[in-house]
Amino acid sequence: SQQGEEDPQALSIQEGENATMNCSYKTSINNLQWYRQNSGRGLVHLILIRSNEREKHSGRLRVTLDTSKKSSSLLITASRAADTASYFCATDGSGNTGKLIFGQGTTLQVKP
């Protein structure tokens, strides 16, 4: 099954800086979603971008999607210590099955 790859695997920045995480996937998709997970906790849905969209914003989050390169990026602007978490992309493949395939994740540490 497809398994997305994310880079970097780990990212450490200072509060106030921007954080960019990238995700690549292997097959056609209906949409791509980004999730946040605090250590040992459940997933928090951040944003969904459909295959016919190229960019989407939500607050301090900006997501881009390039279906020709099968890649997406998540930008968090003006990061805060509370943004420290793991971030995962997940793709919902064609066929509308609802099955999500998750990327490996990026662990973000924002230092106060």
Add this chain to the structure above:
Amino acid sequence: GAVVSQHPSRVICKSGTSVKIECRSLDFQATTMFWYRQFPKQSLMLMATSNEGSKATYEQGVEKDKFLINHASLTLSTLTVTSAHPEDSSFYICSARDLRTHEQYFGPGTRLTVT
């Protein structure tokens, strides 16, 4: 927003015993629920798709006789880890797909520790 609950949130069991984990959609109906497993410092791996009123569909490499799934109603799916071993220790997360909107919502996860 829609809520999915999991019970228990944490469970410790002895090797060889079976453990049942419940996944409930609290304010919507779901014909389809999904079960994921997450090992420490790793990503979520889809284990199976739970279908209300029919057999679950398992991903390659997941033993259906070891991970029994029952989707008895439109709001409840259960995952039973049979004859648990220490290597089954993991974080198990379910998600439920709203029958009407097809939006998917995740439960808070269940931490299973097998001693």
